[in-house]
Amino acid sequence: MRKEALVNEFPGVPQDLAEVVERHGQATAAGDNATVLADFRADRVGQLLASARPPAGMHSAKLLSLEPGSDGLYEAHIRYTGTETEAVFRSRWIELDGTWYVTQVRNVPDTPPQTSAAHPSDDGVDAPHWEGLRRGELRIQHCPRCDRWTWSPRPICPGCHSPELDWPVVEPSGRIFSWTRTWQPFSPEATGHLPYVVVNVELPAAGNRRILGVLQDGDGADVRIGAEVKGEIEQPTDPANYPVLRWRLA
Ligand SMILES: [Zn+2]
Numbered sequence: 001m002r003k004e005a006l007v008n009e010f011p012g013v014p015q016d017l018a019e020v021v022e023r024h025g026q027a028t029a030a031g032d033n034a035t036v037l038a039d040f041r042a043d044r045v046g047q048l049l050a051s052a053r054p055p056a057g058m059h060s061a062k063l064l065s066l067e068p069g070s071d072g073l074y075e076a077h078i079r080y081t082g083t084e085t086e087a088v089f090r091s092r093w094i095e096l097d098g099t100w101y102v103t104q105v106r107n108v109p110d111t112p113p114q115t116s117a118a119h120p121s122d123d124g125v126d127a128p129h130w131e132g133l134r135r136g137e138l139r140i141q142h143c144p145r146c147d148r149w150t151w152s153p154r155p156i157c158p159g160c161h162s163p164e165l166d167w168p169v170v171e172p173s174g175r176i177f178s179w180t181r182t183w184q185p186f187s188p189e190a191t192g193h194l195p196y197v198v199v200n201v202e203l204p205a206a207g208n209r210r211i212l213g214v215l216q217d218g219d220g221a222d223v224r225i226g227a228e229v230k231g232e233i234e235q236p237t238d239p240a241n242y243p244v245l246r247w248r249l250a
Contacts, residue, residue, distance in 0.1 A: 010066040017074055017093060018066060020100045024091075025061035025078040028054075041094065041101040050185040052089050052105045053192035055082030064088065073103065087192075104183070107192035110219045112234075112246060115189045119242050126153040128167040133243040136233050139167040140206040149207035172231025172245065174201040177210050179223050197223055199247050201231070216248045223249075 027035035040048045060081045069075035073092045092104040120127045132139035141150045143157035156163045178200040185191045197218030202210050228250035
């Protein structure tokens with residue numbers, strides 16, 4: 001009965017995959033780590049383990065959707081319920097030598113990580129930038145003597161060596177000079193937010209200086225060099241942290 005139900009429920013999806021995904025969700029909720037690990041693609045076990053953040057006291061799972069995705073992969077959404085919260089994981093499945101494996105997993109919706117690592121440097125040379133973000137402004141270091149813009153900040157102007165530098169407010173608008181999509185959770189904060197897209201943005205309002213940042217909704221975005229982006233200053237969830245500048249495709 002259940003097998004027929006799965007076929008009807010998820011058209012266009014191989015029946016054996018529907019069964020595997022259903023069982024995988026139940027095993028995850030039950031803390032059956034041996035089964036869960038066996039479902040992970042062997043060369044990505046460490047990465048996948050750190051890629052999604054389950055709710056505390058997870059006790060049940062419900063398969064919400066399963067459908068063909070891009071690149072020949074199949075995409076599943078499973079809701080996990082804990083004692084007080086719940087989380088939806090999106091897993092992507094691949095068939096290797098006749099067996100189905102998880103090749104990607106993350107929490108949804110696609111929210112960028114908040115990080116305590118974004119703060120002024122110890123020497124305080126970039127403090128005006130961070131204080132600017134607190135006021136909702138993007139401020140970039142500039143030399144009034146030779147009109148040179150500098151990023152990242154320096155104690156003196158790299159052009160004329162003047163120590164008298166100012167911090168004008170700059171329009172948070174620019175072009176993607178370079179970008180990369182990151183699948184690896186390099187810091188604990190990134191867990192559950194993978195993949196994310198880091199962009200190197202060229203700022204015409206600051207002499208085409210380039211600044212690094214994270215692209216909002218970058219998971220499924222078609223990112224291209226030269227694309228126009230707008231910056232938005234995101235206030236921290238923890239008031240002890242500093243705001244961060246996020247970029248959005250214009
Ligand atoms: Zn200068």
